[in-house]
Amino acid sequence: MLVLKFGGSSVATSENLKKVQQIVKDQSQNNTVSVVVSALGGITNQLQECATQAAKGDEGYKDKLVEVEKRHLALCNDLLSVQKRSETLTRTKLLLNDLEDICRGVYLIQELSSRSLDHILSYGEILSAGIIADFFKSSGLDAKFLDSRELIKTNSRFGKASVDFSISYSKIRDQLSKPSQVSVFPGFVASSKEDGSVTTLGRGGSDYTAALIAAAVQADELQIWTDVSGMMTSDPRMVNNAHPIEHLSYEEAMELSHFGAKVIYPPTIQPVLDADIPVHIKNTFEPDENGTLISREGPEEGEVVKGTSSIEEIALCTLTGSGMIAVPNISSRLFGSLSRQHVNVIMITQASSEHSITVGISLEDVDRAKKAISEEFAYEIENHKINPLDVETGLSIIALVGSRMKKQVGVSAKLFDTLSHNGVNVRAIAQGSTELNISVVINKKDLKKSLNSIHEAFFLSDRKKLNLFMIGVGNVGKVFIDQVKAQQEYLSEKHHLDVFIAGLANSRQMYFDEEGIDLDNWQALMEEKSEKMDHQVFLQNMQELNLRNTVFIDSTASEDVAKLYQDVLESSISIVTPNKIACSSDYKTFKKLTDSALKYKSKFLYETNVGAGLPVISTLNDLIKSGDQVHKIQAVLSGTLNFIFNNYDGTKKFSEVVKDAKAAGFTEPDPRLDLSGKDVMRKILILARVSGFEMELNDITNNSFVPDECMNTDTLEEFYDKLDENEEVFQKLYKEAADQGKRLKYVATYEDGESETGLEAFASDHPFFNLGGKDNIVLFYTNRYSEQPLVVKGAGAGAAVTASGIFADVMKIASA
Known part of the structure; x- marks a missing residue:
């Protein structure tokens, strides 16, 4: 048997559902198939908003219900012929009427319990699964609807119920023992074993439903169909060159998911991990692509690092004080206080001196965490044995994941070297003895640059992107731009180096494009889209764009531009310049610039100060x-x-x-x-x-x-x-x-x-x-x-040779 789960984007429209139907049809030719579906894309959020508005006494909830109704009825009309849609429309309308009654009750008493919210949210999956099952039947598949609420039994912890595996597995096996080509289940929903109340399985609940079904019947494979072609080497929203990972172990997949990879949710994997069932992540819209296979043993060969994952918003909570040293139970009390407030700890780091413990938590948990820890250690804080809790926000966490890192020397060194050369300060580090995951906490503003730099270093080690910012587009500057334009294709093809000019300025104007300025049209762009030149604003823009592998080029003879060099180098941005003013100023300034280049892992190259292009x-x-x-x-x-x-x-x-x-x-x-x-x-x-x-x-x-x-x-x-x-x-x-x-x-x-x-x-x-x-x-x-x-x-003179000397210095930085 195969278990196929389709997420909200896969079932969002009638066109998408026709693709789903074809996939199910192809997969069911040689297999019995169980299909788990989410609510239509966006419906769960609408139901949440509807319930919240009703609880506030806001009649706007009715408008939300009308939108939900229109969408589901339109889907019935799009997917089903006139002769076959009557029963589906009737059942759908009855469910929507029930939903309206519940929301009206919440509106009247202006109270929304966790139990009521679970009931309201469950309608998203119940509605979609019923319509999809009927669509499958109308298209010739031997399909039936099975209600997950009758099969998956939980406790009464509404919002995130815990499954009773023994009862649930038995009921699932009994139901699926009855022959049918395709069984359609609503994901996310279950019911209390105590009184039959509707419960939900929390975040990733539809994936969890599919994993439970797969584990119960010992399926050959669990397929999770989504809108991406597998788990990616990095977040594709931030890293354009991210690509699918062909094969992961369960542990690697869980690590990546834990740190923000949205394709699957970690608890999803546990039932299939226990049952040793492979998981295949596939793309509904590109079904022929390989996707990502997740199994107990990952491939023996291949990349040492499998992928990077990140959480954009975290906070660090640090407890310090001499009263912690060699005192038992400090850690136990700390984590106990967080646990009682249901605060999830993302990472932990503690110095061997025992003087401090730092934990990373979600930003939304900060207030509860601060209150819990402050109350737990109130006596020690009052008596100055422990300092008040220090909370830092504006942070992100990046995880480097790969089971083969344990066998490879230098992975950590490469990670930290890559970050340092791009001016990224690491605020905290965590690595377990398994070496499956190296986690670093950085400033949120550096997240995109860091992900791209790390991805380039570990997955595109033979490729590099260089981002240039240049002040001075006179004789030398124009020739340099022409040289870059002429060499871009050659450098990309032969040396795997992508050189872009992201900022240009003269004494009057400046223009920026973080994707790279069109060098066929740069002069017109500067005239049409530029802003008034300001040296400090140019520096600020370059810093705020915060692109990886940035090089600042000064092809002026300006003293004002030379005064920017110190701030540029302290931003870990390299400098290339034919401008002799900085290097021939007082010796103290010259020495400070060269020392800063070393300190901030940047380059300060001025070959063209002497002899133009001569070495x-x-x-x-x-x-x-x-x-x-x-x-x-x-x-x-x-x-x-x-x-x-x-x-x-x-x-x-x-x-x-x-x-x-x-x-x-x-x-x-x-x-x-x-x-x-x-x-x-x-x-x-x-x-x-x-x-x-x-x-x-x-x-x-x-x-x-x-x-x-x-x-x-x-x-x-x-x-x-x-x-x-x-x-x-x-x-x-x-x-x-x-x-x-x-x-x-x-x-x-x-x-x-x-x-x-x-x-x-x-x-x-x-x-x-x-x-x-x-x-x-x-x-x-x-x-x-x-x-x-x-x-x-x-x-030793002339625009062409000087520009070529600048280019040569840029290439030295690229190859460093």
Whole structure:
């Protein structure tokens, strides 16, 4: 025999019920089938509201009853032909009349007992089961209606009655011993063995009914048909990539269900577990999909972690105090007080010092729990032996479940590492010696990010999603966006990396889309849907979206944006930036940023601060981390100045060459920054700091070659005019070098704790002589490279190479 249970969504409409009928027909071809059905989707809630309104003396309950009646009568008309619907309509109408009478009684006396509520709620299943049984018969199935109230006997604890298994199993077996192809039972309902009063089986009651029937007759399989294709690896409402689990053990299924997986309810499994009957979770709307099989033994091979489950709202209650240490019965008293108030404990954690006990409970139980514990320990609290109960709310719990975790080293480490790298603080931890479940309590605001991060780490370990937020969509920013757009498909297919830009901003506007901005249309979206740019609001939005694997990119030269870095890193968000302001500010700020990146498990990458896309800083870091020591750095670090002096030969005015460099995108928006040498000073300062030397910008000697009157101008036009007035100065510099067969290069040098920048002439035997175009070159003299320096050379300016350097840093974070 097979037992099939169909939930409220499966029986919600006539169209859905036609799918149910086909499933039952297919399953009954080679098997005797018992079908357990829930109330029509949403009806139980309507009946609950109806009863509550009636008890308050609110005549609105009548409108609810009319809605319930219309829905059931419409279902009869949709499913049954005119010739066959009369009897069903009559019986349905009589049941609805009885329901109306009971509700009117509640309305008149304005009192709703648990017994009356059970009676009212029972009508949902009784009505649906009767209509469905008649529909099955009318479609040619050998079907009969069996009243669960006559078969399942309980005590008189209304609302959540306890089943008498011996009596119930005997009655079920007797009834099902009579041959019939299909038997239809209403779920959820039962009756008191004492006086026959209607009782209900509580939450998950229809599943429980099906499990009781399956266990009573030793069914071959219990099938639970619902609107999802089995139990999922995570909550699909929060994790888009969640997928069905093919096979679970009973214990794994119960753990997942206990922590919020809604497909089944834990008590459902117990009768079939005792009887060793497999449970199959199937999708009514996708019947050919495999679903999830639950049996005594899960598969020997497969994922170590089977799934994650969560409860969105919990509270932590913590009892602390020196009066608890080595005192017997503290735990017994604590849990006894909660038990007497019917408070369910979700998790428990206690330090070995015995100074504290923490329990996790449902948010709805907080007031009762606080009152119970405070009264139980009133004497100890009054005498300061135990502190008043500490209650924390705004929390969620995540459970990692898998029977094979016991045999696998490093599962906990991977879990906590994943959470820490995404800035998620764990408030409490619980893990039993069976290692079937690792539970962590986190802030509710981190739940979605945590579930996605954990799911990615354990179930999609070969895939990763990166969420980028960028301020600055000028020359470099636009090229970077184009590069991301061009590489998205390749990275997804070849490297299983999904890169999305979730936030963009310039000096005027900012725009966000947590699903990823459409990069084909980003400029129009910024114009149409953006909000006014505010640096703090941009930071706040990025923090509140709270996406996993977030990277903040600053492609500006703004000091205000650089001031955000500390808050960004403390939010465990990584930073990639070509903006040199932060790294070349005072040493204390630089050190605080690098230390914060370590402390908050984020990355602070600024490769493009020096040499645009060249691997200068990464090469230097590799040297230092591997134990080498830098003695001297000599470098041409301005692609702009190298371009200018490679193109200035006295035949064209110096100002015109500077304008050419600006037009080619090689200079800062204001070329005076490049020509002042301050940009080069910042770069050599950063290299010195990365080398391990504490240095400030004013420690560097700047030997400027541009006359002060050129630099002290108010506008660029005035600046260019002053360059023309001083053309003789530049002609002289060029001629003196050329006469010696040398070439001019603007050089930064660090050696023995001292640093300077300035224009120098180099002969043909020096590596700098043939440095062409906008290229940069860095010579590292170290313990290992003492005679012949380590040379890093290549294009050091331009939007494309800078954007590619930013992209390379982003990829480093992705692969970390």
